[in-house]
Amino acid sequence: xxxxxxxxxxxxxxxxxxxxxxxxxxQSSNEQLAIQFFNxxxxxxxxxxxxxxxxxxxxxxxENYVVCLFKTNDKKRVEKIIKKQIxxxxxxxxxxVDLGEFYRSENDPKxxxxxxxxxxxxxxxxxxQTVALAEAFxxxxxxxxxxxxxxxxxxxxxxxxxxxYEKADVYKEKGDxxxxxxxxxxxxxxxxxxxxxxxxxxxxxxxYDDEKGGFNNPVLKQELQKRIQSNPSKLIFxxxxxxIQMQQKDFEGAFVQSKALDKRNREDxxxxxxLARICVTNENFDVAExxxxxxxxxxxxxxxxxxxTIDCSLAQFERLTKFNRQFTTEQLSALSNKFKAILDEFxxxxxxxxxxxxWAHLKAYYMNSPNEAMDILTTAVATPGMDKxxxxxxxxxxxxxxxxxxxxxxxxxxxxxxxxAFKYDLVGQEAKFRNAKLSYYNGDFNWAKAxxxxxxxxxxKLIANDAMDLSLIIGDAINIDxxxxxxxxxxxxxxxxLQNKIDEALKRMDSINILFDNHSLxxxxxxxxxxxxxxxxxxxxxxxxxxxxxxNYGEEIFGDDAFFKMAELYQYQLNDLEKAxxxxxxxLTKYPGSVYTVEARKRFRKLRGDVIN
Numbered sequence: 001x002x003x004x005x006x007x008x009x010x011x012x013x014x015x016x017x018x019x020x021x022x023x024x025x026x027q028s029s030n031e032q033l034a035i036q037f038f039n040x041x042x043x044x045x046x047x048x049x050x051x052x053x054x055x056x057x058x059x060x061x062x063e064n065y066v067v068c069l070f071k072t073n074d075k076k077r078v079e080k081i082i083k084k085q086i087x088x089x090x091x092x093x094x095x096x097v098d099l100g101e102f103y104r105s106e107n108d109p110k111x112x113x114x115x116x117x118x119x120x121x122x123x124x125x126x127x128x129q130t131v132a133l134a135e136a137f138x139x140x141x142x143x144x145x146x147x148x149x150x151x152x153x154x155x156x157x158x159x160x161x162x163x164x165y166e167k168a169d170v171y172k173e174k175g176d177x178x179x180x181x182x183x184x185x186x187x188x189x190x191x192x193x194x195x196x197x198x199x200x201x202x203x204x205x206x207x208y209d210d211e212k213g214g215f216n217n218p219v220l221k222q223e224l225q226k227r228i229q230s231n232p233s234k235l236i237f238x239x240x241x242x243x244i245q246m247q248q249k250d251f252e253g254a255f256v257q258s259k260a261l262d263k264r265n266r267e268d269x270x271x272x273x274x275l276a277r278i279c280v281t282n283e284n285f286d287v288a289e290x291x292x293x294x295x296x297x298x299x300x301x302x303x304x305x306x307x308x309t310i311d312c313s314l315a316q317f318e319r320l321t322k323f324n325r326q327f328t329t330e331q332l333s334a335l336s337n338k339f340k341a342i343l344d345e346f347x348x349x350x351x352x353x354x355x356x357x358x359w360a361h362l363k364a365y366y367m368n369s370p371n372e373a374m375d376i377l378t379t380a381v382a383t384p385g386m387d388k389x390x391x392x393x394x395x396x397x398x399x400x401x402x403x404x405x406x407x408x409x410x411x412x413x414x415x416x417x418x419x420x421a422f423k424y425d426l427v428g429q430e431a432k433f434r435n436a437k438l439s440y441y442n443g444d445f446n447w448a449k450a451x452x453x454x455x456x457x458x459x460x461k462l463i464a465n466d467a468m469d470l471s472l473i474i475g476d477a478i479n480i481d482x483x484x485x486x487x488x489x490x491x492x493x494x495x496x497x498l499q500n501k502i503d504e505a506l507k508r509m510d511s512i513n514i515l516f517d518n519h520s521l522x523x524x525x526x527x528x529x530x531x532x533x534x535x536x537x538x539x540x541x542x543x544x545x546x547x548x549x550x551x552n553y554g555e556e557i558f559g560d561d562a563f564f565k566m567a568e569l570y571q572y573q574l575n576d577l578e579k580a581x582x583x584x585x586x587x588l589t590k591y592p593g594s595v596y597t598v599e600a601r602k603r604f605r606k607l608r609g610d611v612i613n
Contacts, residue, residue: 043071094136125156269295523553
């Protein structure tokens, strides 16, 4: 190719690229100006630029261009542009809504209606087209047309996708809560696998009442009850109602509904067992006992009979002993006899091991019968076929009861056996911690501290925290104070407290302040006295002791412990639930890293009205 021709070709290519770039820059400048004027609501200026942009790209600039024409009252061009756009995109049925809105603005409702109906008539059932048209109707506040759009497409698709969630959104926008709820319930009726989606959508759309708990709109419960009455064989609605009742802490209602379902379907009581466990967690022992008794009434042949017998007794133990509530000798004896009857009926085995452990605990700590407790645990530990970890935990409890009885070295031997057998497991770390505490009780502080320092790295946060606390107590006493006798008194008082010799423990604590002017145990003494006063039922004195810790030693070891104990006193002994809630909340703020954080948050949520599953 001659060089002159080649030069001309290259020149023309460069010229073409330059002109293209110039056009692009001009269009970009027009677009920027159009957007700026549009955002500033200077529509008379914006429309000039959008007209040029629309001519080049009708799809991209149609919406803003039409808005500008509407705002500048250019009615003839509005209609013309919308109709032109419909011809360009005949499947974009949402454009008909724009045309209908134009006719409405011209006070021509007949033409508007015809246009809307034509759009719905042209539907082909395709999802994106349907949603786009319905959304256009929704933006125009034409909610019935939006619903009609979804219904028409559902019919075209022979009901394979009924658009329940989309219709629920329309009714929500319309403010029709009842119909919104019914659309979600229709979705559940259509496919039970939608339960979680329906639950989440209702939760989000109905809101959550922090004070009362649960879905805060009564219409949901009413509509569920209507559906249950009209179609009792549809179990999912009954199950959903039970869920709502539990959210609202209506455990009695949940019991009635669960019992009705169990009878209707001739079930084995598993629903009542699940409800009973939730009731125990939420400390509604009355309903829990009703649930267990209902299962027990089914007879010994029932699959859940044995487990119900065991769980019911364990719930009664929780009810009687939790948080040092007051109880009578007769109540303790009755529960003890019940535990014995269960072991006589079912034998000592894996399933009844929790009964053995609670019975021993009852005997040792509440009925002053440590020897009987040791016999119960010795039998459980020696029984073959048990889960090794559960058996190891029983052996640790046997060590505790042995220590209570005054046999320190036998207790140490039991702890050491578990520590050796489960060196790398949680139960082994627990055994090591108890052995370290035993050395502490015995006055061997250096050895105890060495073991506790190792346990600071324990996988269990609770063990690590307790080990660190005790290590700090020992460290302060033996490093700051040259005299270790106050610590010996304090350790021996703790052992007396463990052995349930409460009055002796209190006297020993008081003697430290009388005999020794200067020591580092003031906060520890007040905290332990709080525990002692609680055991003695002297709740106001216990509260004052914990307040001394919080107010004067809040940054010390037992600051968060004392806060938590104060909240417990308000909640369970003094029955001041508002103060309990406020104290838990304050503790969560002041001690976010506390080992009690999880439990404190759980109790705070419970007092606030949340249901804990």
